[in-house]
Amino acid sequence: MAIYFIQHGLQDSHSHYLDETLAYRNSINKLGLKWNCYANAKLSNDLAKLCDVRPVFKYPPDTILERDPSLRPISDFIDLSESFAADCKRAFRNNINNDDILIIPYATESEIFGASIYLHSMQPSLRPKIAFIIHRPDFNWKISPDRLTVEGDNSYWRFAGKRLKSLTNDTTRFIGTTDRRLSKLLSNYFKMNVIHIPMPTPNLQIQASSSAVVKEFDIGLLGEFRSERGSNEIFSLLAGALAKFPMSKCLLQVRTDEQKLSIQKSLGILKTQVHFEVGNVPASRFINNVLRCQFLLLPYNPARYRMRSSGVLSVAAEFGVPVIVPNNTWLSDRVHDGLACGIVYDQLSQLVIDSVLSLDESKRNTLASQAIKLSLNWQKNNSTDKVIEIIKTYLETDQVGNINNVEVLNINPMSDKDFNNIQKPPLTVSSISSQAQAKFQQALSIHQKGLLAQAQALCEEILKLQPNHFDALHLLGVLSAQTKNPQRAVHLIGKAIEINPNNAAAHNNIGNALRDLKQHQAALESYDRAIALTLDYAEAYSNRGNALQELKQLDAALDSYDKAIAIKPDYAEAYFNRGIALQELKQLDAALDSYNKTIAIKPHFAEAYYIRGIALQELKQLDAALDSYDKAIA
Secondary structure (H helix, E strand, O other), rough: OOOOEEOOOOOOOOOHHHHHHHHHHHHHHOOOOOOOEEOOOOHHHHHHHHHHHHHOOOOOOOOOOEEEOHHHHHHHHHHHHHHHHHHHHHHOOOOOOOOOOEEEEEOOOHHHHHHHHHOOOHHHHOOOOEEEEOOOOOOOOEEEEOOOOOOOOOOHHHHHHHHHHHHHOOOOOEHHHHHHHHHHHHHHOOOOEEEEOOOOOOOOOOOHHHOOOOOOOEEEEEOOOOOHHOHHHHHHHHHHHHOOOOOEEEEEEEHHHHHHHHHHHOOOOOOHEEEEOOOOOOOOOOOOOOEEEEEOOOOHHHHHHOOOOOHHHHHHHHHOOOEEEEEOOHHHHHHOOOOOEEEEEEEEHHHHHHHHHOOHHHHHHHHHHHHHHHEEEEEEHHHHHHHHHHHHEEEEEEEOOOOOOOOOOOOOEOOOOHHHHHOOOOOOHHHHHHHHHHHHHHHHHHOOOOOHHHHHHHHHHHHHHHOHHHHHHHHHHHHHHHHHHHHHHHHHHHHHHHHOOHHHHHHHHHHHHHHHOOOOOHHHHHHHHHHHHOOOOHHHHHHHHHHHHHOOOHHHHHHHHHHHHHHOOOOHHHHHHHHHHHHOOOOHHHHHHHHHHHHHHHHOOOOHHHHHHHHHHHHHHHHHHHHHHHHHHO
């Protein structure tokens, strides 16, 4: 048996499709199966190599082709379905058979009908089992606020379902959605089983412990603000709340620099309280931004999210950050069902934002503690591992059984009426943990200011309170490395890894300490473990390249640097180290190009100017070499 994936939305490095693809690959590897995945034809060669996918499919999900709105529904349905079917034929040729499973993680009516056309073109005895995952209803359907009635043309969905049903049966077909109401709706339209499944959250471990990130912002609006996610009124509401709470800060993610300037202009003197992230960012940075916020505000248009899942909420739930979400939506269901922690509002107003900003430290800590507890369960039950397990079990046994049963923690969600009902917890073992955590946040803040001795003293105090405090052991190990004691760093970070062997950052940092001890092979193994835990870990790839360079495995080092750069295109240090490896291979022109890219990204990188000068001197470009040396010492 083989499992094939179609990730036709994967076309660049900034899409959530990238993280999910890497997670699915990791899940398949755990099963000991060969990874087979086909992506969008626009995907670059570097990313295709990183993800080990083949770029084939012409159109991503939700593509709009027809400009005439009156013709668009039928025209796009036909054109996108036929294109999808043709791409399936081109991708699989004769390599897929009836023992295999074909999974389409982002499906609409066009993918269902297109896959049906493809199946019809095959001999019945060779048709694979097929699985569709549907994340949203049709954009043109009008769903009532109570989600009991749906209006709109459903004929394309019903037609696609009818065609699929004629070519498959309950043992060869799986349809899943991430919303239980959408499952019931589509089951009625299709006259087939539609299973409610968990959210296939990538579960890519952040390159730092969740608790090791300073909470710089009271509220974050992340994941690119788009019109479908809410009204621009949110900015005036924020401005009013920030004026009332001048010590509060907010982190906003916007699409363009123009949008940033427009918002800054509207905020006036309040703009110092708002920090911006422009455009899409890699997964590791996005997660870091989520963790920098005490609350995530998701002011989404409720009409769009009645039965539609949210990747931003999934990240918040996975990493234990409370959310503020609209009622009668997929988002509020997660809170009411005790799967995520947060505050649910009926109508967004300044009063809602004021109420959040006015929460005292005790109430915020209670919510944060709830969110962290729930995050453990979210990670367990919402993953690509879980989704593949459900699909395989369903198709292999033809038994739905308890497939929808998800174990949840019995913690009551909070609504916006509960602000004044949070009680201060009694002094218990958890209070000791809270004291340790408060000290750790202080140590981390001091460390970031460069006060290493003070940070070290605080970490040692924490370990007296809680000897197995992962973050304190980890940070103390990093501090030991920074103060030229790599042997102690290896010991401390090693103890931290014994407590949590799944933290990629710890494996990366112990690798750095091992390199300081000239134990390059052991360091390489640590970097490999970090990358296995977090497949898009640019820093680990770059550090791995450094270890390989020390081991004189220069071609392998270059490959590792290239992967780091594919993940993080503005990674100056990776370009610099790549240049050194190329220079050692006597590929001076290519080395010079890497140094120039380093300097373009980081203009004050003195060492890059100096090493570039050496390369220019070897190329007999003496005037240019002198100029580069001058800039190095300027």
